[in-house]
Amino acid sequence: MTQQAVLQVDNLKTYFHLEEGKTAKAVDDISFKISPGETVALVGESGSGKSISALSIMQLINKPGRIEGGKITLNGKDITNYNAKQMTKIRGNDIAMIFQEPMTALNPVFTIGNQITEIVRKHKNMSRQEAHRHAIHLLKLVGLSRAEEIMKEFPHQLSGGMRQRVMIAMAISCDPMLLIADEPTTALDVTIQAQILDLMNEMKERFQMALLLITHDVGVVSQYADRVMVMYGGQIVEEATVDVLLESPKHPYTQGLLDSLPMVDKDVNRLGTIKGTVPPAYDFPSGCRFSTRCPHVMEKCHSQNPSLSTSDSEHHVRCHLYPSEVKE
């Protein structure tokens, strides 16, 4: 706790101003921090705002979206109002990002070597030769033994798992302090997924990076994350360490989510369900955003959106069922 956070986000709000005068509150007042060497998972279903949160941190929000408020602090520096040029220096250098689909994240018309050397030359002022050597070193580091050959190959010549390894090599090329991985293994097969997650974990420890892991897969979270934040309707509804969250989830949404998971190590005849679907971001119910789907809904929930409790410093929950959190 005394350690300075790598990333601190305070009251971040990202809204999309749609036609017809509607406003989609994709990210609505989220706050969190990540310490060096820590893996924090951001979990939620599609439309919960988890990817937009990541893009907001990177300041990659385009019109009609806009960061409406809040503060983003990177390693003690307030980067909220950095202009495009300043952000270009931050991206890649201090914060790197890995996306779900490596084929669309890589440029199909340039060789792998071209794309890696471009980054290191830009950010690290290396000569062409140094950059080439560094790139080969990086590819070997991420477990690609045919590094020299792969330098000359194009993205389509590699398999999905190999492409994601290249993405990781690119991400760590400038020793970032924060790595944001947005569904890094969703497009991969299970056996490859395990390889990639292990690699990311290894790189994280080796370079003492902080890792923000965005995923919908609770199984992945339980094995790789230290802390979890559950997002629903653009807000964090529950936050705790992995063990606490999985063993005693408090928020009805988190409980519902865990019940609805078919698991290899679980035998149930019927899966639990959460009724209905995630409401669109421009049409949240008044009061608690989960109130339309919540099995424990009370009158209060329709009029008043609960705030994230902070009385328990380890386990935060946004729900009227836990009024003041006096005692555990």
Add this chain to the structure above:
Amino acid sequence: MTIKNETKEETPVLNVRNIKKYFPIKGGVFKRTVGQLKAVDDISLSINQGETLGIVGESGSGKSTLGRVILKLLDATEGTILYKDANITSMKRNQFRPYRRNMQMVFQDPFGSLNSKMSVAELVEEPLLVQTSLSKKERQAKAIEFIEKVGLRAEDRLKYPHEFSGGQRQRISIARALITNPEFVVCDEPVSALDISIQAQVLNLMKDLQEELGLTYLFIAHDLSVVKHISDRVAVMYLGKIVEIAPTSKLFQEPAHPYTQALLSSIPTLTKKKADEPAIKLKGDIPSPANPPSGCAFRTRCPFAHERCEKEVPSLAAVGTEHEVSCHLHHD
């Protein structure tokens, strides 16, 4: 052996014998066939009335091709497909039409598989128009019945697919597949495009409908936990072949094939922790089905591979009741 006799008395709904599906690989200036991609390579299986057979495998294992060949959406290169007692393998379109209503399919992508210019009522009714001689009134009544059966409201029937979420669209696909009262349904990754909470709703719906209508499912998926939840028996595919087939609980408790063991140990679960026993982790990627390794196709990634695996193709043989595995470790 007794098991075999029992299954014989109870005629399987579907019986597939030595089915193969090869795709030619064309090359050169004249586009001559230079090789064969063996997508499905000598698979035999049978499915009993009311049973769910799960098929798992990674991408490129041939599981979707198998589903399509069984439903005759693709022609088999070799082998026979028996639906009850009828050999449907080489039937012509017209001959096959009466069987089609009994054999339906639910696809993965609820966005691509529904015509966006048709309303829900039209979509659900369409199979009746092709398959039956019901009057318009009867068709409409039946469509409403099935729209409600899959958990949508009758008022929704005039809406169009884009007005629905992914889970609701998958419900429409299910209604469309079931309206002709089929006995056998191939479900190809029906829930993999859906969010977790919606996935659970659709899986529960499919189970309920199976009980209510006595359906037989061939359930294809890459997600082992989903397959475990819904299947009575599971077949694991690797590069066009079945490497292991067993009743669900047996397969998950005592997996015999190294590939099945590796698959199971690579699924992240809630109870397993980082520090827990070293899982069997596979090296490398699945080889290209156009150029599979000699001998056992899995040997390039298998931690137990030995000399024999390189030379000899293992065949599927019993290691227990209803439990078959294709691996030299288990057979002399």
